Amino acid sequence: MDYEKMKQELNDQGYTIVRGLLTADEVDYYVSRMEALSGITRSGMTRGGDEWKGSGRGSGGSSWTLPDGVVKSRDFWPVVVNERLVEIVRNIIDPDVRFLQHNDIHVGFSAISWHRDSVNREFGVGPDWDESQEPYKMVRVGIYLQTFAESNSRLGFIPGSHTPPKGPVSRGRKFSERRLKWLGAANYLSPKIQMAISNADWIPTEPGDAVIFDPRTIHSGSYITGPKYSVFVAYGVENKHFFNHYNYYRNVRSELGYGDFDPDFAQLLRDHDLYPEQTPSYDHVDGAWVPSSLVKSLYNRRRDTPVEAPKM
Numbered sequence: 001m002d003y004e005k006m007k008q009e010l011n012d013q014g015y016t017i018v019r020g021l022l023t024a025d026e027v028d029y030y031v032s033r034m035e036a037l038s039g040i041t042r043s044g045m046t047r048g049g050d051e052w053k054g055s056g057r058g059s060g061g062s063s064w065t066l067p068d069g070v071v072k073s074r075d076f077w078p079v080v081v082n083e084r085l086v087e088i089v090r091n092i093i094d095p096d097v098r099f100l101q102h103n104d105i106h107v108g109f110s111a112i113s114w115h116r117d118s119v120n121r122e123f124g125v126g127p128d129w130d131e132s133q134e135p136y137k138m139v140r141v142g143i144y145l146q147t148f149a150e151s152n153s154r155l156g157f158i159p160g161s162h163t164p165p166k167g168p169v170s171r172g173r174k175f176s177e178r179r180l181k182w183l184g185a186a187n188y189l190s191p192k193i194q195m196a197i198s199n200a201d202w203i204p205t206e207p208g209d210a211v212i213f214d215p216r217t218i219h220s221g222s223y224i225t226g227p228k229y230s231v232f233v234a235y236g237v238e239n240k241h242f243f244n245h246y247n248y249y250r251n252v253r254s255e256l257g258y259g260d261f262d263p264d265f266a267q268l269l270r271d272h273d274l275y276p277e278q279t280p281s282y283d284h285v286d287g288a289w290v291p292s293s294l295v296k297s298l299y300n301r302r303r304d305t306p307v308e309a310p311k312m
Contacts (some may be wrong), residue, residue, distance in 0.1 A: 003088070003091040004201065006091075006212075010213075012160065013160065014084075014158075014162035014217075015211055017212075018151075018209065018210040018212065021085060021209065025175030027145045038065075040062060046113060055208050056218060057204050060269050063109045064128055065105070067103075068249075070104075070231060070233055071262075072259070075306035077284060078203055080103075080274045088138060089235045097137070097237055098262070098276040099233070099274040099276065100236045100242060100245060101117075101234075101249060101261075102117070102249045104231070104289065105230075106231070107228070110228060111220065112194055112222070113183075113217050113220055114183060114194060114219070114220045115218065116161075116219075118245070119244050119245055120286075121289040122289070123169060124133035124169040126190060126286060128216060129164045129165070129216075131162070133240070134240050135237075137236055137242075138214070138234065138235070138236030138245060139213060140232060140233075140234045140249040141232065141234065141235070142231075142233040143205070143209070143233075144205035144211075144229070145230065146229050148205060152226065153205060153221070154203055154204045154221075155203045155211055155220075156201065156220070157200065157213065158197075161216070162213075162215075162216035162219040179195070185253070192223045193302065202222065235274075238278045239278055240278075244285045244288075247280075247281060251282065251283040252277070264279065
């Protein structure tokens with residue numbers, strides 16, 4: 001594996017791709033566990049043969065998400081310590097990466113809007129964009145478990161949108177960022193609108209493929225036409241950026257329901273030198289993006305109760 005090439009892609013584009021990270025047996029296992037947790041099956045996502053029940057983003061009882069789902073669900077803990085994945089992130093990010101608690105499990109869902117996963121989502125505004133004292137060494141990893149043929153699922157990126165500005169943000173850059181927000185709102189009228197961005201890279205995925213990306217990189221899920229399964233985890237180097245990100249999802253975004261590590265999970269992380277030992281706790285991060293009260297209430301209403309981890 002060409003780690004230098006992957007490192008360069010992550011630095012220049014804001015993302016890199018790993019084909020076939022998981023084996024076919026691992027894919028089948030995690031799909032079965034997702035279906036058990038969600039109560040939604042591949043056959044249940046379709047009606048009358050190949051007709052998709054959803055609206056392109058997953059709806060009508062065919063969509064389910066679980067924030068912090070990997071931590072809450074013992075069956076998914078092996079994803080975090082997957083030897084090949086950990087080796088990759090240690091080679092392209094830093095040998096001292098630790099698990100960062102920003103993770104999700106998705107069934108039949110596609111986040112169709114251009115957005116960032118970082119704490120500070122306005123370009124150039126907030127500590128995420130200041131690397132003068134400490135580098136921003138964090139990545140999200142999206143792992144996909146369905147075929148492109150059955151789902152039409154792709155992950156879109158605006159390449160280079162993660163790179164901090166070298167001076168004042170230009171009017172042209174501000175306009176292009178606002179345009180993406182407008183298109184994000186328009187996606188609720190038609191989920192195909194986001195495909196109109198000419199400078200976007202769209203990555204089709206196959207079962208077991210992973211996409212590793214900087215959380216500051218603007219990205220969007222695509223219109224989907226069939227069953228989709230994905231799991232997201234994150235890693236980073238413990239510094240102020242890591243601590244801000246951790247506390248953003250743990251404390252600032254309390255509506256997402258992130259919780260403490262199961263002692264067994266904490267020990268698993270320690271066994272693999274992935275446990276974040278230094279993380280302080282606070283509930284404010286300068287310039288952090290927060291959803292509206294309405295969106296928060298919707299999260300609270302649909303948020304899944306914590307999944308009880310079966311004993312091994």
